[in-house]
Amino acid sequence: MDLGIANKVAIVAASSQGLGKAVAAGLAQEGAKVVICSRNKEAITAAGDEIRAASSAEILSVQADLTVPSDIERLVARAIEAFGAIHILVNNAGGPPAGFFTDMTDEHWQRAVDLTLMSSVRLTRAALPHMRKQKWGRVVNIASVSVKQPVNELLLSNSLRLSVLGWSKTLSNQVAKDGILVNSVCPGWTRTGRVVEIFDAWAKTQATTPEKVEASITAGIPMGRLGKPSELANLVVFLASEKASYMTGTSIQVDGGAVQVY
Numbered sequence: 001m002d003l004g005i006a007n008k009v010a011i012v013a014a015s016s017q018g019l020g021k022a023v024a025a026g027l028a029q030e031g032a033k034v035v036i037c038s039r040n041k042e043a044i045t046a047a048g049d050e051i052r053a054a055s056s057a058e059i060l061s062v063q064a065d066l067t068v069p070s071d072i073e074r075l076v077a078r079a080i081e082a083f084g085a086i087h088i089l090v091n092n093a094g095g096p097p098a099g100f101f102t103d104m105t106d107e108h109w110q111r112a113v114d115l116t117l118m119s120s121v122r123l124t125r126a127a128l129p130h131m132r133k134q135k136w137g138r139v140v141n142i143a144s145v146s147v148k149q150p151v152n153e154l155l156l157s158n159s160l161r162l163s164v165l166g167w168s169k170t171l172s173n174q175v176a177k178d179g180i181l182v183n184s185v186c187p188g189w190t191r192t193g194r195v196v197e198i199f200d201a202w203a204k205t206q207a208t209t210p211e212k213v214e215a216s217i218t219a220g221i222p223m224g225r226l227g228k229p230s231e232l233a234n235l236v237v238f239l240a241s242e243k244a245s246y247m248t249g250t251s252i253q254v255d256g257g258a259v260q261v262y
Contacts, residue, residue: 004242006031010088011079013066013123016043018192019142020092022229026237028057035079037064066093066119076126086130088240091120092142095194096156116160137180138240141168145188145255165251172249181248183239188255189217190227223256
C-alpha cells in the first residue's frame with residue numbers, strides 16, 4: 001500500500017530511542033524526510049545514522065530540549081531551513097517520574113507540565129502555520145494507555161497525558177477546515193528502555209525480579225506479551241499518511257487488549 005507520504009517532511013520529537021525512534025524509522029521507510037531530536041547530541045546523531053542506513057531517507061538530527069521553548073523554535077526553524085516545509089508532527093516526550101500524590105511537589109508538577117503537555121503545545125504552535133500554508137498536515141500525539149486505565153504509580157503521567165488528549169481533541173475541531181488532522185495514540189506496555197527501567201524499579205521495591213514483574217504485567221494482557229515499538233509505529237505512520245484522510249480527533253490504544261473498557 002502506498003501511504004502517500006514519500007518526500008513529506010516529518011518532525012518526530014524525542015526520537016533517539018524507544019517509541020520515537022521506532023516512529024522515525026517507520027516514516028523513513030515510507031520515504032519521508034525526517035527531523036529527529038533529543039537532548040543528547042551523541043544519541044540523536046547515532047540514531048540518525050542508523051535510520052539513514054536502514055532506509056536511505058534524508059534524516060536531520062537536532063539536539064533540542066523539549067522543555068525549553070527556544071529549543072523548540074530552533075528545531076522547527078532547522079526543519080524549514082533544511083526541507084522547506086513541515087507536513088507531519090509527532091509529539092512525543094519521555095514520561096515524568098513515577099510516584100504517589102504525597103511525593104509530588106509543585107516543582108515536580110511544573111516539570112511534568114512543561115515536558116508532557118507544553119512540549120506538544122509549543123511544537124504544534126510552531127508547526128501549524130506551515131501546515132496551514134500548504135492546507136495539509138498531520139499531528140499525532142504519543143500519549144499512553146494510562147489515559148483510559150490509569151497506572152497506580154504514574155500519577156503525573158496519568159494526569160498530564162489526559163490534558164494532552166483534551167487539548168488534542170479540541171485542536172482537531174479547530175484546524176480540520178485547514179486540512180490538518182490531529183490524532184493521538186495510546187501505547188500500552190511496550191518493550192522500551194523506560195519500561196525496562198520501571199520494571200527494575202518495581203522489582204527493587206517489591207523484593208522480586210524484573211522478570212517476575214513483567215510476568216505479572218503480561219498476565220493481564222490478553223495477548224500475553226509486551227508490545228514492540230514497531231507495532232505502535234505502524235499506527236502512527238498510518239495516521240500520518242494520506243490513507244487516514246477522514247480520521248481526526250481520535251485516540252487509539254495499542255495495548256494487546258489490556259484495557260477492559262469499550
